[in-house]
Amino acid sequence: MLLLENQAASLEGEAFDAVNISRHRIYAMSLVHDKLIESSQLTSINMGLFLPQLVGHIKDTFQGATQVNVRVRAEELVIDVSLALPLALIVNEAVTNAFKYAFPDQKNGEIYVAFARVKEQYRLEIADNGKGMNTQEKTQKNSGMGLKLIHGLCEDIDARVSFQNASGTQIIVICDSETQQEEINLDVALNHLPDLNTN
Known part of the structure; x- marks a missing residue:
């Protein structure tokens, strides 16, 4: 995170945005790790x-966004980390967008x-009162990288x-509350991200 922050300080425009988005994704994963350490249950997240x-961290990183009101209503649900990590990345992409x-x-x-449990399912909702999405952006084929990542993580x-x-x-993301991955597979989650060109 510190290396990316130092790099972002000397960038602007699209390059700055790309590094900043990477910072958000890393923070989402590191926060899951921190919550596991804080918890007595090392396999689940509240x-x-x-x-x-x-969400508060994402808001704080956007300069000039102080007038955007952010509301979070999440039930005290303890879920398996193999589900919490993909959901964290989905929230990160949606809120950042x-x-x-x-x-x-x-x-x-x-x-x-x-975030709530409805019968035997978990329901995640991210909404805004902005300009709305272009209808073509809703499909994975025509969407940007953030929405492609959301589609891939949901799969x-x-x-x-x-x-x-x-x-x-x-x-809105709906998933079975009884479904658990056998193990945390970061390779699968990160497979939806583009390769970084270091040249």
Whole structure:
């Protein structure tokens, strides 16, 4: 994180954005690690404690975004880390995209993140009241890297994802609460990220 912060200090434009997005993704994964160490259960994460901290960090990294109101409503649900990590990366991508694209003309918008258990399923929602998504961006073929990563992570955890334009953008992820991965596979999660060109 420190190396990326030092690199970002000398960059601007698209190069700065690329490094900053990488910082967000690394923070999301490192925060999962920190919460595991804090917990007596080394295989599970309390999403009620984790999500507000993750979203708060993303908000703090966007300069000039102080007028964007961020609300997080996450139930005190303890879930397996193999599910928590992909969901953390999904939240990171969705909230980051909202800050970057939802409010191009004004900053006094709202971003809402919710996580709850509905019957035998977990429901994750990320919504904003911004300009909304282009309909072509909703498909994996036509989406940007952030949305491709969301699609790929949902496939990895057998989750259903939907995108709606309802006074802004709404992303809903539904997954089976009984489904657990056999092990944490970072290679699978990171396989959806592009290779970095170091030349």
